[in-house]
Amino acid sequence: MIAIISDIHSNTAALTAVFDDITKREVERVICLGDIVGYGPDPCGCIDMVMERCCTTVLGNHDCAVTYEPSNFNVGAESACYWTRSALENSEDSDEQRAARWEFLGNLPVKATYDASDLDLGNIALVHGSPRRPINEYIFPDAIYNNPNKIRGLFDRIEKICFVGHTHVPGVFLDTPDFYSPDELEWAFEVDPKRKAIINVGSVGQPRDSDPRAGYVLVESGVIRFIRVPYNIDETVQKVQAISDLDDYLGARLIKGR
Secondary structure (H helix, E strand, C coil): CEEEECCCCCCHHHHHHHHHHHHHCCCCEEEECCCCCCCCCCHHHHHHHHHHHCCEECCCHHHHHHHCCCCCCCHHHHHHHHHHHHHHHCCCCCHHHHHHHHHHHHCCCCEEEEECHHHCCCEEEEECCCCCCCCCCCCCCCHHHHCHHHHHHHHCCCCCEEEECCCCCCEEEECCCEEECCCCCCCEEECCCCCCEEEECCCCCCCCCCCCCEEEEEEECCEEEEEEECCCHHHHHHHHHCCCCCCCHHHHHHHHCC
C-alpha cells in the first residue's frame, strides 16, 4: 500500500493524526504532494515529519512562495508566507536543522513519477496542481461543466493515473469529463485499466469540502481509498490566533472545513 498526502499547511495536529492512522494501517510508503507549509502555525514540525516519513515529495505553490517569493497570493496568504519564512529562519533548533529544512524545500521537484506496478497501477504521476502547470493550476470539480476542454487537455498530458492536491477538495476526475466525490464513490475508487484518472487526494491540514477531518488517500492494488481522520482542531485554531501575523480566519475556517 501507499499513502498519499497533500496540503498539510503547517498543521502538526492534523499531520500527526494522519501519520498515526497510516502507522496503524502498517503503510510504509508515504508520498507528499506539497504545500507542507503556509497558512498554519507549525511549519518547522511539519517539514521535519515529512522529511522523516515521506519517500517522495513534490513542490507546492506555498512551499515555492516561502522559499522564493509569493506571487498572486491574497493578503492573508502572503502574510502567512512571510511569517513562515521568519519562523523557519528564527527557530530555536540547530543551525544544521534549519539549513536542512531550507535545503529540503529548495530541492523539491515540481513533478515526479512513482513506480506502483506492484499495485497494478504502473507509473503514477505526482504533481501539486495539475499535469499542465504542476505548481499552481487548480482543477476544480465545476470545471467539468464550465471548462470541459480544460479537463480534456489535462488528460492529454497523462499516461494513466495522476495524483494532485491544491484545491483541498478530494475526488476523482475522468476524461468524459466527470468528477466523483468520495461520497459518490462510497469512499473507494476502483481503477479501470482502460481509463485514465486524475485523483485529488484532498488536504491534511485545511480541508475545503465541508468535512473538517484531515484527509488523504490510500492506494491499494487497483483501488484508491479516501480516508478521513479526526484531529484536535481547536489546538490548531488556538495556535493561529496566538500569532498576530496569521489571520484568525485561517484558524476559524478549519472548524467548518472550508
